[in-house]
Amino acid sequence: MIPLMGLVSVVSLHWAQFLRCSGRGGNRALRYRLEIAAVPLIYIVCVMAVIVLFELLPYLEEFVRGLRANAGRLIPPKARRGSPGQTTLR
Structure with a gap:
């Protein structure tokens, strides 16, 4: 349950970014890049x-x-x- 609640918390705090990543937001032409820190x-x-x-x-x-x-x-x-x-x- 803890990972699910963590995911729900992050998605609810960053709703616009979640919509963009799922293809329902305004800017659909997103480019993903892997960043290793x-x-x-x-x-x-x-x-x-x-x-x-x-x-x-x-x-x-x-x-x-x-x-x-x-x-x-x-x-x-x-x-x-x-x-x-x-x-x-x-």
Whole structure:
């Protein structure tokens, strides 16, 4: 959902340019050119640090908590009881 919301935000802020790019705006004879700009290394390092901090660490922390709660097993003992496909106790 986040990439879609980012696209909607950019399109809504630059509606006239979006119409021109889609062929519905005033100047239809647009020329596209590829422009490659070098991204500073500090920007890449900061973005990767934020990704690790807010995305990866919470998942790892939850994984470790689950292992501790299940005595180091990936599947809790309660789920192993009974026949296959019947994982709930009634």
